[in-house]
Ligand code: XMP
């Protein structure tokens with residue numbers, strides 16, 4: 001594993017998913033998506049910003065003609081109503097939409113996104129997530145493709161951040177409890 005800065009970063013406890021683990025997940029999920037969506041008009045939607053890195057890797061394992069689009073919503077926990085900060089650029093009517101997310105936690109983000117997207121008459125809407133932390137689930141969202149179920153720990157890297165940092169790590173790491181308080 002390329003051992004740059006987090007190995008000695010005081011916030012990081014351990015690596016949860018190595019680059020090799022992630023590559024295997026992307027390859028196997030990509031192959032499944034290729035089979036499942038053959039002959040269908042597929043659009044992959046990444047939720048910004050975290051879902052971007054996983055989308056970039058998994059899309060290169062999907063051997064189909066497809067398009068990419070991006071969406072961002074304001075995060076939960078800020079005390080405000082959730083809203084779309086950046087909407088899709090393209091119309092999804094009649095398309096098969098696959099939402100690509102870094103991590104499903106309470107499920108509230110996806111629950112909201114799925115209800116918005118479903119209202120636009122797509123042919124189908126499904127979810128692909130790298131990580132699934134079910135311990136904190138509030139909204140029951142259907143997950144078609146899941147890389148790994150993880151315990152109730154805060155993670156960074158590979159799109160996931162702590163105050164905006166660490167998204168560019170090529171692996172997923174666990175943040176020390178002391179840091180989270
Ligand atoms: P919900 O609770 O709506 O949250 O399913 C999903 C979003 O919250 C972010 N999130 C995290 N980000 N490390 C992160 O860097 C974490 O451990 C973590 N838990 C939740 C995540 O971006 C996801 O889109």
Ligand code: MG
Pocket residue numbers: 047048049050051102103
């Ligand atoms: Mg996110």
